[in-house]
Amino acid sequence: MANTRRYYKELRIAQLRAIVELSKCGSFAATATSLGLSTPSVWQQIRGLEKEFDMSLVVVQGQQVELTGQGETLVELARPVVQGFDAIRHDFCSQEAVTPTLSVAAPNDILVYDLPSAIRSYCESFPDVSLSLVDLPSNPCRELIDRGEVDLAVVGQLDMATSNSLLVDHVCDLPFMLICKPGHPLHELESINLVDLVKYPLIMPSEGTNSRSRIESVFSQSLPLHDLQVAFEASTKSLLMQYVGMNFGIAIAPVSEGFKRQLEGEPHLAFSDVTHLFGVEHITVVRRRHRYESSHQVAFREALIEHYRKEAAGSKSQKRR
Known part of the structure; x- marks a missing residue:
């Protein structure tokens, strides 16, 4: 009979990592501490492996855990897999092709009068990010976002209606x-x-x-x-x-x-x-819906929003005086 299990129920790298770490730490509690997980989570990872292979992989004796013969065999097979998986991130991020990038489009007036201090601060905080700027009127900026050609746009809008493909943060x-x-x-x-x-x-x-x-x-x-x-x-x-x-x-x-x-x-x-x-005129920060937003893009977007809100708060304070 064909195996009808779904892929999400099958063997996972987290389960292999758990049993490899367990072989070094000797207890569920120590393994959980090493991996930054809860003890029940580690237990569930190991039980998942045992269910996957339909055999006992560990023997619990009080607070200590020992691997069975089958468990030791699995660890020997899994260790290079886990080490290789962990090396992928380092190797991938060391390639020039994956230097973090961020592209931002905005009209001339916003680039000249509103963004310089925020951009200067961002570049100091994220020196490794390759930031590129595009000077276009608001409507063409939104079109670039819609086509996926830039990551963010800081634009003016006369109303807050927008395309379903875009996400909009209203800032001032x-x-x-x-x-x-x-x-x-x-x-x-x-x-x-x-x-x-x-x-x-x-x-x-x-x-x-x-x-x-x-x-x-x-x-x-x-x-x-x-x-x-x-x-x-x-x-x-x-x-x-x-x-x-x-x-x-x-x-x-x-x-x-x-x-x-x-x-x-x-x-x-x-x-x-x-x-x-x-x-x-509403000033907004626009991005593409259903597109992953990297941490350095989130930081830029949030910094812009905070910058504009501080400007608005400062203006209200001056008017009250």
Whole structure:
């Protein structure tokens, strides 16, 4: 009759390791200590072997355990198997091909203003990890994750809906702000509305970005988009800020604490909260579902989340003052 046992019930390396260690330690308790297991676990491993081979492999005498003749034979056969199995990890990890790697995609603004300190700290803590970064807008970053071409993406989202193939950690929300020159008529208003904004030239984010999508969506609900005076389409936030500072136009964009900190001491820019019109952008860390996450990737992801939350907590503390 064919053997119909399932593979998960058959001989396991842990059982062989247990009897080899038992042959050296001489008791279940000492073997359990050596292997970092409980005494009942070691007992079950040995009993599993006896059931597998349908023979007695050990004789218990009080606290001591002796191998039967069959047990000694099994140990002699199992010892090189266990030693060879243990050598696999060392040999595998010593190969250059298995150097731990981590690839992270993020938009330019996040890479420039939000991540440098977190990345610097991570590289100091994990010097053996080969970290690579990709600079792309948020939507292409998510596409890279979906195709399995990068491990993590730090991106902005206008809503929290996402593909079933992705896992998303929400880390903070960035308010949309009006950015203009100090003394600009808009900056003096207590409440800003869309009619006020369309009076002035706009420096817009590039087509296809979250910011551009949100700005056009909000304006299109009240007026034709061709009524907007688009003076310049900027590919990065730093470029956008530079031309606002030149009084080339006003801008609307989500602003992070890291970005604000970079601009401390800059007298040529003024910020007004316009979340009542444009809402917020959600910053998220995205990874592929059903894909094993290594310990060094978990550490990076958790470090990013903690970094953003500390930034948000610091901002709230300053506002209370």
